[in-house]
Amino acid sequence: MKHLPIAGKVIALLFSAALLVACSGSDTKEQDEAAAAAAAAAAAARSAQGGSSSAELAALEEAAAAAGNVFYFEFDSSTLTPEAVGAVDAHIAVLKLNNENVRLEGHTDERGTREYNIALGERRANSVRDYMVANGISSFRIESVSFGEEKPVAYGSGESNWAQNRRVELKPQ
Amino acid sequence: MKRLLGILMGVVLVVSALRAQAELTIEISQGSDNPTTIAVVPFAWQGAGAAPEDLASVVDGDLARSGQFVPVARTDMLGRPSTEAEVFYRDWRSINTEYLLIGRVSLAGQLRVDYELFDVLRQTKILSGYEAGAVSDARMLAHRVADAVYEKLTGVPGAFATRLVYISGTRVPGGKDTSRLTMSDSDGARPIVLLETKEPLLAPTWSPDGKNIAYVSFESGRPAIYRQELATGRRQQLTNFQGINSAPAWSPDGRTMAMVLSKDGNPDIYLMDLATKQLKRIISHYAIDTEPAWMPDGQSLLFTSDRGGKPQIYRYALGSGKIDRVTYEGTYNARARVSQDGRSVVMVHQVDGRFHIALLDLVTNRMQILTSTELDESPSIAPNGSMVLYATKYAERGILAAVSVDGGAKFRLPAREGDVREPAWSPYLSR
Numbered sequence: 001m002k003h004l005p006i007a008g009k010v011i012a013l014l015f016s017a018a019l020l021v022a023c024s025g026s027d028t029k030e031q032d033e034a035a036a037a038a039a040a041a042a043a044a045a046r047s048a049q050g051g052s053s054s055a056e057l058a059a060l061e062e063a064a065a066a067a068g069n070v071f072y073f074e075f076d077s078s079t080l081t082p083e084a085v086g087a088v089d090a091h092i093a094v095l096k097l098n099n100e101n102v103r104l105e106g107h108t109d110e111r112g113t114r115e116y117n118i119a120l121g122e123r124r125a126n127s128v129r130d131y132m133v134a135n136g137i138s139s140f141r142i143e144s145v146s147f148g149e150e151k152p153v154a155y156g157s158g159e160s161n162w163a164q165n166r167r168v169e170l171k172p173q
Numbered sequence: 174m175k176r177l178l179g180i181l182m183g184v185v186l187v188v189s190a191l192r193a194q195a196e197l198t199i200e201i202s203q204g205s206d207n208p209t210t211i212a213v214v215p216f217a218w219q220g221a222g223a224a225p226e227d228l229a230s231v232v233d234g235d236l237a238r239s240g241q242f243v244p245v246a247r248t249d250m251l252g253r254p255s256t257e258a259e260v261f262y263r264d265w266r267s268i269n270t271e272y273l274l275i276g277r278v279s280l281a282g283q284l285r286v287d288y289e290l291f292d293v294l295r296q297t298k299i300l301s302g303y304e305a306g307a308v309s310d311a312r313m314l315a316h317r318v319a320d321a322v323y324e325k326l327t328g329v330p331g332a333f334a335t336r337l338v339y340i341s342g343t344r345v346p347g348g349k350d351t352s353r354l355t356m357s358d359s360d361g362a363r364p365i366v367l368l369e370t371k372e373p374l375l376a377p378t379w380s381p382d383g384k385n386i387a388y389v390s391f392e393s394g395r396p397a398i399y400r401q402e403l404a405t406g407r408r409q410q411l412t413n414f415q416g417i418n419s420a421p422a423w424s425p426d427g428r429t430m431a432m433v434l435s436k437d438g439n440p441d442i443y444l445m446d447l448a449t450k451q452l453k454r455i456i457s458h459y460a461i462d463t464e465p466a467w468m469p470d471g472q473s474l475l476f477t478s479d480r481g482g483k484p485q486i487y488r489y490a491l492g493s494g495k496i497d498r499v500t501y502e503g504t505y506n507a508r509a510r511v512s513q514d515g516r517s518v519v520m521v522h523q524v525d526g527r528f529h530i531a532l533l534d535l536v537t538n539r540m541q542i543l544t545s546t547e548l549d550e551s552p553s554i555a556p557n558g559s560m561v562l563y564a565t566k567y568a569e570r571g572i573l574a575a576v577s578v579d580g581g582a583k584f585r586l587p588a589r590e591g592d593v594r595e596p597a598w599s600p601y602l603s604r
Contacts, residue, residue, distance in 0.1 A: 111528065113508040113521050113550055114375060114595065115420045115433065116477060116484055118396075119440045119461040122417055145395055146417060150373035155344060156569060157548070 057097045064090040069170040071128060072163065075109070078123035080131055084168075088128055091170055092135050099141075101173040104128050106146040109162035114148055121146030128168045143173065197361025197573065197586040197593065205240040205581040209271050209326060212245035216276035216286065217255030225308055228278060228286060231315035232322065234360055235333040238575070239323065239559065240582015245270050257289060257298060265293045274322060284308045288318050290325060300325045306604075312358055332557040332601070335359045338367070338377045338386055339564075339573060339596040341588055354388060356403070359555075359598070361573075361586045367401060377595060380423045383602045387411070387421040387430065398432055400447075411445065422465045422474075431455075431465035431474055442476055442489075456489055456496070464508045468515055475499060475509040475518065486520060486533075500533065502540045508551065512558040517578065519543075519552040519561050530563050532578060543576045553598045554578075562586075564594040 067090035072081065080088065095102065106125030108117040125144035133139045154161035213233040218224035236242035251264040254275050265273050276288040283305045290300040302321060304314040313334055320331030336356055343351045352374040357364040368374065372391035379386060380400075387400045398412040398421050412418040416435035423430055430445045434452075442456035442465050456462045460480035467474055473490045480487075484507045486499040500506035505523030512518075515535070522531035522540070527547035533540045543561060552563040560582075562575045567585065571592030574585045586593070 110548065112484075112505070113464065113477070115464045116461065116479075116507050118375070118417055118419050119433075119435075119463050122435055122440065123461070144416070147373060147391065148375075150375060150391070151350070157566065 053097065057094065060090070060094045060097060064094045067091070071168045071170070073124055073166040073168070075111075075162070075166065076120070078120065078127045080127060084128075085131070088131055088170075089135075092132055092137060095132070095137050095141070101141045101143070103171045103173050104142060104144040105151075105169045105171065106144065106148075107151060107165055107167050107169070108149045109165045110149045110152065110157070111162070112149075114150070118146050118148035121148045124166075124168050128170070197357060197364065197588055199234070199238065199361060199584055199586055201237060201240075201582075201584045203240070203581070203583040204237075204243065205577065205579075208241055208243045210245060210269055211236060211242050211272040211274060211322075211326075212250060212265060212268075212270045213274045214250065214253050214255070214276075215247065216278045216288075218278050220278070220280035224278060225280075225284065226311045226315075228311060228315040228318075229274075229276060231312050231360070231362075232274065232319045235316060235319035235331070236323065238360065238582075238584050240577050240584075241323075241327060257291075260291060262291075262293055262296045272326065274318075276318070280308070284311055284314060286314050286318055288321075290322055312362060316359065329559060330557050330601075332555040332559060332598075333359050335556060335602060336383075336599040337361070337562065337573075337596055338379070338599070339593050340374050340377065341591055341593045342571070343591045354386070354401075355593075356386075367403070367406070375595070376420055377597050378421055378423065379597055379599050381425055381427045381600055383599050387423065389419050389421070398430075411447075411450070420464050422467055424467055425469055425471040431467065433463045433465070442474070455491070455494075466509045466511055468511055469513055470515060475511065477507040477509070486518070499535075500540075503531075506531075510552055510554055512554050512578075513556055514558060517554070517558065519554055521550050521552070530561060530576065532561070541580065543578070543580045544574070546574075549574075551595045553596050555598050556601045562596045562598050564596060 067087040071084035071087055104125040106121030108120050122144065125146055129142045129144050132142060152165045154164040213229045216229045233244045237244050245268060249268050252261060254260045255277050270293050273291040273293055274288060276286055279285050285303055285305040287303040289298055292299050304317045306314050316334035319333040323331035337359060338354065338356045341353045341355050345351065349371060352370055353366050354368040354374050354377055355364050355366050370390060370392045375389040377386055377388040385400055385402050387398060389396050390399055396418045397410055398418050399408055399410050401408045414434050414436040417433055417440050420433040421430050428447055430447055432443055432445060433440050434443050439459060440461050440463050441454055442462050444453045444455055456476060458480050460478055462476055462478045464477040465474045472492065473488050475486055475488050477484050478487050483504045486506050486509045488497045488499050503522050503524060507521045509518045509520045518533045518535060520531055521528050522542060528549055529542050530544045530549045530552045531540050531542045546565045548566045550564050552561050554561055558578060560575045560577050562573060564571060565574050567587060571594045572585055572587040573593050573596050576583045
């Protein structure tokens, strides 16, 4: 009984990974990451069948690490992409087993005004938060903070840089 | 004491005048169509030893930056008069000079600049006066002379004896940038670092008396609004709410601060009574509401909202609570700032994916695009309404630039190193 929620999650992950592979327009790197995450989650679930809950957690943490803690967004959008949903799911699976708190940091690219981008970054962080809460994580465990365009990871202009900056970073607290 | 240490932790507060590395330089990129020619003769130094500073060049630079004047090169001057008796009008007519400014600098406890302005064509003295103050304020005296000359010749008060604050930054890969809140003269000279932190600084703004700055600092890892007194460096944290704490804007009477908080779910606009710290939510909508800017009469506020789908400028009337949409042209209009006469609104305006500074005339409803670069933001109007200072990108670096409200004159203020952004032009400063 105890393992059923995890199994359910694994199925969800596998499903989203399959969906991603089928979607030819998606970014290859993110597809790979989502597929790797799904595979790792599946491995985790297998090892969890006979293992202790700490082994389970370790395996899920590995899967979440493989999925990455940065979720990317389209321009002027705070809607979770299918890739982002896959990665957030891997973290939700971990958060269901541990009692840790997380912080979601929302960021934007440099286009548009700084204050408006602060608001847009918050929308992105809240969109990840809302998805986590809808999937059973208590909102008290999640803090969202927006940095707007103030903390870019890529300094240059142009879509290749901008795409890296439109993100939410999940950080354990 | 413990509380004070807490406030100081993680930031460097600079109370004394520390010169910043990131001094701004000036590059005039475009002048007005029909500028006035003026000769600013080097002022005669009447004190002992060497002159403290070339104050005539400060005046010369101020007038040139306005775009409305073309100063005569010193190498073209046929004489260097410092008294009326030494002025030979033909020397200046022969090199097509319309106006002539001469001066004398002396030191008797205070530094004193005496100046005289002549109309070369009419062969008459049209202005004379003096400015006096501390030696350390020599450049400010020169800016005041420039203000007097500018007003005499254009009919509009000068705004050279004012200051700027801006954010300068040094890039450190891995999101470890250093941010500095810096104050300088209106020409970018004499930069003083007011605050330095490893976390972002945002939205510096002046109190209407020019004695305080408010800004947003992430120094604690979360945004909070602070007020800092310039004379003492003393700081006060005004907000520390969950979510966004941003976009502080002092009311014209200095008693109230408009700000953006998302503590109640999403970004809304609040007023804080600065004496009691009491908050009142005035603009609330499920859309983003941000970037409040007071109209000079204090009766209404402009703000940015995407309640119509895309960001546009709206106006909120404090008395009635009525909200009107102000901008209709274009799909992105944001971060309004209003001229002191309440007639002109500058904002960020998007055209074909590029962000420019535009000016909306509230009387004619005519929108004029003032800039041509593509990532222009954070416009701030000079207190005399003549120039708009803004931030843009040039050669992949954040720089400050300025444009006259008629779009005619332009200059850039890049830092010698690092990035600069979010300029805020001070109000007129009391002496």
